[in-house]
Amino acid sequence: MRQYTIKEIITFSGIGLHSGTNVNVRIMPSAENTGIVFIRKDVAGSPRIKAEAGNVIATNYATTLGVKGVKVSTVEHLLAAFYGLGIDNAVVELDGPEVPVLDGSAAHFIEMLEGAGLKAQHALKTYLVIKKPIKVSEGDKYVLIQPSADMDFSIDYSIDFAHPFVARQSFSSQFSRDIFKDEVASARTFGFLNEVEALRANGLARGGSLNNAVVISDTRILNEGGLRYPDEFVRHKVLDMMGDISLAGMPIIGCISAHRSGHALNFKLVQQILRKRDCWEVSDSLEREESKRFFIEDGAPALA
Numbered sequence: 001m002r003q004y005t006i007k008e009i010i011t012f013s014g015i016g017l018h019s020g021t022n023v024n025v026r027i028m029p030s031a032e033n034t035g036i037v038f039i040r041k042d043v044a045g046s047p048r049i050k051a052e053a054g055n056v057i058a059t060n061y062a063t064t065l066g067v068k069g070v071k072v073s074t075v076e077h078l079l080a081a082f083y084g085l086g087i088d089n090a091v092v093e094l095d096g097p098e099v100p101v102l103d104g105s106a107a108h109f110i111e112m113l114e115g116a117g118l119k120a121q122h123a124l125k126t127y128l129v130i131k132k133p134i135k136v137s138e139g140d141k142y143v144l145i146q147p148s149a150d151m152d153f154s155i156d157y158s159i160d161f162a163h164p165f166v167a168r169q170s171f172s173s174q175f176s177r178d179i180f181k182d183e184v185a186s187a188r189t190f191g192f193l194n195e196v197e198a199l200r201a202n203g204l205a206r207g208g209s210l211n212n213a214v215v216i217s218d219t220r221i222l223n224e225g226g227l228r229y230p231d232e233f234v235r236h237k238v239l240d241m242m243g244d245i246s247l248a249g250m251p252i253i254g255c256i257s258a259h260r261s262g263h264a265l266n267f268k269l270v271q272q273i274l275r276k277r278d279c280w281e282v283s284d285s286l287e288r289e290e291s292k293r294f295f296i297e298d299g300a301p302a303l304a
């Protein structure tokens with residue numbers, strides 16, 4: 001399986017969910033083995049910030065990358081889009097500190113990336129293949145990753161909020177590009193109306209609105225169109241997980257089980273995976289049913 005980048009440059013702009021500032025973005029194709037690299041064009045010297053675990057500087061309400069005091073926040077939905085489509089290499093230029101939230105999901109990112117076209121490169125993908133289980137937990141919250149007998153990537157996620165509209169939801173699936181696009185990518189971020197003031201006082205959610213988040217009051221969902229899936233909340237958590245797990249730096253072959261996790265615990269798992277070198281192997285040749293599995297060329301163009 002080859003590495004992928006995009007064929008054409010994408011440009012768009014939008015408001016940051018937490019900063020509330022408008023940011024212009026340009027996503028460009030990039031060379032093999034580059035990974036996903038952010039560039040802050042508005043900062044002197046245009047510093048580069050690679051999307052990798054060592055550059056994560058915050059995980060409260062969003063995942064933030066930073067190098068030497070220069071940061072890019074709320075990277076998780078865009079990273080999930082790259083990961084879910086199997087795009088390994090791209091450069092993301094921004095003129096502000098936060099990736100635009102757009103509609104609060106990865107749907108527009110997917111649409112733009114697919115519109116630009118995917119391009120297979122010559123270098124092979126390298127996979128991080130889990131061989132022994134790794135678990136991180138905090139009280140009753142946990143994330144566990146285990147070896148996959150099918151040499152596959154799957155997520156089994158459950159949430160349990162003390163709110164009648166969210167409450168207990170679970171989602172479980174193996175992933176292919178199409179399952180990611182159909183089942184997870186359009187699920188929006190969500191928040192509770194009674195927490196909005198406190199978030200804003202802490203400099204968060206300043207760009208949040210009904211256009212980019214599902215907002216829940218004590219008695220109803222405030223968005224006019226309602227939900228995109230009856231269990232949109234847990235599906236969004238799966239989307240966040242995809243973005244966060246991509247910070248391991250390689251596509252993962254393994255089965256994730258998560259209960260009430262969030263960015264902080266997701267990132268702890270990534271750190272533990274990278275530390276526990278005896279729990280996984282690197283492979284560029286997977287023996288499996290290539291037609292069905294994740295990151296496989298289902299509908300993607302052949303080597304160009």
Ligand SMILES: [Zn+2]
Pocket residue numbers: 076077189236239240
């Ligand atoms: Zn999210």
